[in-house]
Amino acid sequence: MPELPEVENVGRALSAGLTGRRLTALSVQWPGVFEPSAAAARKALVGRTLVGLHRHGKYLIARFESDDAAVPSSFLMIHLRMTGQFLSQDSLGDDYAPDRHVHVTFDFDGRLVHFRDVRKFGRLTLVEHATEPAALSHVGPDMMTVKTNDWLDRVRHRAAPFKSVLLDQGVAAGLGNIYADESLFLAGVHPLAKPRDLDEAVLREVLRRAKQVLRLAINHGGTTFLDFRNFHGQPGNFRRKLRVYGRGGEPCRDCGTVIERMVIGGRSSSWCPRCQPAPVARRKRRA
Ligand SMILES: [Zn+2]
Secondary structure (H helix, E strand, C coil): CCCHHHHHHHHHHHHHHHCCCECCEEEECCHHHEECCHHHHHHHHCCCEEEEEEEECCEEEEEEECCCCCCCCEEEEEECCCCEEEEEHHHHCCCCCCCCCEEEEEEECCEEEEEEECCCCCEEEEECCCCCCHHHCCCCCECCCCCHHHHHHHHCCCCCCHHHHHHCCCCCECCCHHHHHHHHHHHCCCCCCCHHHCCHHHHHHHHHHHHHHHHHHHHCCCCCCCCCCCCCCCCCCCHHHCCCCCCCCCECCCCCCECEEEEECCEEEEECCCCCCCHHHHCCCCC
């Protein structure tokens, strides 16, 4: 499932390839991908120019403008969910023929971009604002840009396992299973530890490490699992950098202890029992 780094890379590729280009046609194979409707999307977007892309957590919001300055901008919010991907026809070559999983083809004045989604959970939604649409009112601040004190206020009283708190998009948006596991490993925090039992210095370290691992993954083009592909049909290459995610039963790269794996809040979690001691060993110090 694409997380913040993968979505950031998709956004950068779309932005680099399409900014300043006019959407001249929209070919829709499966209208269900659009909210509220494909007809509304066609009316709002065709004939307009893509002028910018904004990312918030795992969402991208594209801004389209009309030549007529009196016409308000249109905004298309993109959520890839499990398997959504954008493919550039130019990068794939003339031999590429869209398969039955391609639901929409955007024609940016001759440059074709396909939205492909095997699981069909991805959505393209018309929204009213680029940075604060009502559709995102339930989503917390972006994990890369959240202010430390804001984030500390959002987590310090939480009694849920830290892993679940990191995955809660209402707390902060962007971390998914991969980078939540990696952040906790780098901070030396057990996934079942409760934020309210931890010292503030430890909480700060989790945030610092989360931002660090996200930045690193962005720079490596994201991690490839299942159907994540970037705009040019290439997989990301962060996978070999992973310390614990997907490595249950393998030795820790730091200490050699076998990485453990369990399900927390319905999500598979991996950690090193030595580098990330059990919560009882990390009881908060009383002043
Ligand atoms: Zn270890």
